[in-house]
Amino acid sequence: MTRGRKSGRSGKRGTLRCLRYALLILAAAAVLLGVKEVPPFDAWSLVSLLLAGILLAVLFIRFEEGEYGSREVAVVGAMAAAGAAGRVLFAAIPGVQPATFIAVVAGYVFGAEMGFMTGALIALLSNLFLGQGPWTPWQMLAWGGAGAAGAITAWLGGGKARVWAVATVAAIWGFVFGWFMNLWFWLSFVYPLTLKTYLAACAASLWFDIFHAAGNLLFAAVLARPVIEMLSRFRARFSITFEVEEAGSDDMKPAGGGTGEGETGMFGCDPVDVAWGDADSARA
């Protein structure tokens, strides 16, 4: 269903692109401001939050430009809901939850943009119910990144479903996720901002990260193959086409819309042909 996508879009696309560049410039400005002013004026926490927000906005707008159809949008929403609901199933087991795995697999099958959206939405959604906070944009980035990492894995693997590759990435991302969240924490609430203090923060969360990674490894090892198959089947329907078989009649040309209006009063009361119904009833 790719018909008629050229005209009419360019205007909107142009605006979106301009907006994106504007956001990028703003981001750069924010970074500069943050760097220049480091020690006395400690704006790192705010700047980092702004950066995360801007990055998210850019990526969300990219998704908009992707011109995804109803299936793509629906599957992203549903996967995100399943991922967040999956957290409920595993609520009793601290540290183990399927969000990272789902984001990685979604990225693996559907590509970076949809994977990112899925991961980011899982974070947004579960925090809607578990509690939003300054950590939300960071979690969105971290889980969105898991989706992107999944897409890169697929790209490197040449599109073949490799369970071990997915498992490795999911496990690694268990740590990356933790370190990324530590980065936020460290930037905002730790003094001084040195490598040493950052490592200390990572050490503090190590136990949690190990379980997260082990959980991801488990999910990927057991579920990667069936889930990838399931999603691939779904993806196969993204670009669905139909063929028209010739039946002798040449009336297959589009009836050329435009006369859609004014149909009132034109309906002759053709009596409905029921002959075949009776013919078949005789058989019964």
Place this chain on the structure above:
Amino acid sequence: MLPVYREKDTLVHGLHPLAALALVASVAAAALVLENPLYTAVVCVGALALLARAEALADGKAILRAAAVMGLLVAFINPLVNNAGEHVLVYGPSIPLWGKLDITAEALLYGLAAGARLFTVVAAFCLFALAVNPDDLLELMSRLSFRSSLAAALAVRLYPSMVVEAVEMRDAQLARGDPLSGGGRLNRAKAYLPLLLSLFQGALDRAASIAESMSARGFGSRGRTRRKVGIFRPRDILAALVSSGIAAAVVLQSLRGGGYDFFPVLADPLAETDLPALGLLCFSLVSFLFVCGSWKKWHWWRSRI
């Protein structure tokens, strides 16, 4: 109870989402940027008072408690990793590769202040989550990015039914004879894996039928329009003024008063404060809190804004 949005009759709930967003953002920014304990205290009290005015304290209790724990954790970890500061409280041992593990009063106080700032930021976000209708927000977002906000709305809509399904699934499997447990965390997790797979299957089936329904209603047509929503009221202007007041106070303090130093010795909080900025901050917060309170009481006032 999970903190989720509930409609209530307060001024904060009645704000346009953009105005509410500005308000929350200014409070969070003040908490994040201003390290001076004096400011931290003012902003923290202000945020809590706003929560109370929005009748959200009870709903937000769980998340605030969690934030308090996190804040204390920050206060506890900071002195461990940070041995700057003059006044050493406890002389710790020297650890190889790490250095001396001294606990200083300054680091402890810094930790406490950082914890309080964290708490304040969470309180501000809590206000946002509890008093701003996520639907209005999504609708606002859909102007910027329709597809992403639609996916988000869909996820929000599907989540409760997916949770119900997950719980039903667990119950049904228990009744079938699967104890869904095992020794250790990972074994327990393993018992749940088939359920997760089934949950995915359900999600994909739903996605397929929702996609069909979306197509049947013309999703993806060109020239999509939007219904008209959102009314700006005088109160939104008021909220915008208050937010800019807070933001101006932050900028003023940063430019004129500078930052605040905990190390090597605690600076005098009052001396480091730009008084007009503090005044502006307090005035903005107090006036808004006053408006929130009076709004409920006086019909005349209420009907005008």
Place this chain on the structure above:
Amino acid sequence: MALVEIEDLTFRYPGEEKAALDGLNLKVDKGEFVLLTGPTGCGKTTLLRLLGGLVPHFHGGRIRGRVTVAGRDVLGSDPREMAAAVGMVFQDAEGQLVSTTVEREIAFGMENAGLPAPVINKRTEEMLVGLGLSRLRRSFIPGLSGGEKQKTVLASVMAMHPLVLALDEPTSQLDPLSAEELLTLVRRLHEETGTTVVLCEHRLERCYHYASRVLYMERGRILFDGGPREAAAWCSRHDDAFIPPVPRVFARAGWKELPLTVNEGRALLAGLPTRIGDFFGGTQGGSAPHGGPGGISVRKAWGGDAVPGRGSLDQRESSTARLGWAALGRNGGKKRSERGVFGEEPSRARGRGPAATGPEELFFARGLWFVYPGGQEALRGLDFRLRAGSGMALLGENGAGKSTFLRCMLGLLEPSRGKVELFGGEPSRERLPTLATRLGYCPQNPRAYFVCPTVREELLRTMRLRGRAGKEAEKAVDEQMERMELSHLARRNPHDLSAGEREKVMLASVLLPPLPELLVMDEPTRGLDHRNKSAVSQMLGEYRASGGTVLVVTHDMEFAASLAERAAIMGNGGIVAEGPAREVLGDSLFFSPQVNRLLGGFGVEVLREEEAILLLRDAFPGGEERRGTGPCFPP
């Protein structure tokens, strides 16, 4: 030119060899109300999708033929442009709603269609008021009831002012009250707006007589097309599962004249002399043990195989139920063999103690309270008992506390107060899995039950969880599938099955050996058509006949009447009525089965179609000339 024209249309879904639509021809004029009937998989849904352009544009596949809607070629135009012309409502509202609030959902279609904002706002308002949704304008959609959700879908579709409204079993997931409301709404929309309606529905009693045309489809073809009266006559000869209950009982009783509605039926009967009085006066069939006044006694008299120990279950006599069913039964002729299907399990024997000691109580609840964290009192001092060997139907409105009660019963929720005992012990989350060989539970949502990729693995899993594995288990599974005629589904994914197949597979799994003593079912007939309902009902009948105890939560009075000899109605957190099914169900004004309302004027509580058929056949001598000759009993 007709509004919808389909010519020689053949369509195959991608990867399918079998044609979903096979040389189909159809014309629908403006303002018609077309009812589509036919068995599952006959192509009804495909036909509706075709109208909306979803077939083939959305689903793909191979197509031949011609379709035009409002003069526009469906195959050649962008389906997105067709959306405004044909509004589609599908089965499950859950799978159609995309927004978080009612208002936004209604605007969704119009926004896609690119209508100007003032028009959107106006029509949204219109729909909210017109469909009675204005109270819910800003409600969070997941919090709505099923009926409200489906109404929201309808509003969203109607807001686009479609020329054709195509509805695919819109009420299949709803309780009877909401279903009735929705169908009434559709009728009103048809009457007031003149929108053409193409409806596919299995609650035929609500729409059959109203339809201007009824189509009967099978294997992708339209076999019959005509007015409802002719359709009823034709279908009664072809397959009477697809006509409403009233004409069906008349047809089965051999009448030639088939009234379509309760009113018509009553009018028809009112003019006739009746011998009903004789049947309830003195002809107490000597062979009829008038112990159990419920459905079970009828069956006993009919088939003549009394289950030992059952007759003593209920010593109370019902005033209306002392029917001389045995006298009626003489024409029934057909012996129903109801036993020996599952064989006898040694573990079962204890469930049926001798009548003298009274049957064992499998479950009881005394003064059961349950209060949710929000303070909502879902159960308020509920008393309930379930004896071994009994069949109990639990009825009640949505939100009456039925699910909470079930969850307390199984131990999934801990009661706030009161005492609950299941199989002689306190139910708990930990204990529940250990009861798997004694208790079978079919959740309301079959999705929750299935976790395996194929039906066969699903059944093997059940065996494994019951501690049986290896060759023996495989043999038992294969036998079970054969017995329940499910072998052709063995390799299918349970999630891809139709509602009827899913329910049957779930039952087959639950009823694997060792046969559980107690079967708890939560709304087993939701979304099933008449034929599948009968199949489920029969499977349960066999289970009951082999000594099983059934507790079924249902909205379906006919199903309840056919299955259980006792019934309880829940309301306000407690049991408001409990007793023999005939007493409890019989005098309901709103939810009693249609046949009850048909014959209710004669001072007799008839709950089951079989009973109504017998009465119509034998108690109305004046009806002779309106009847056909040969017996019309279903095979």
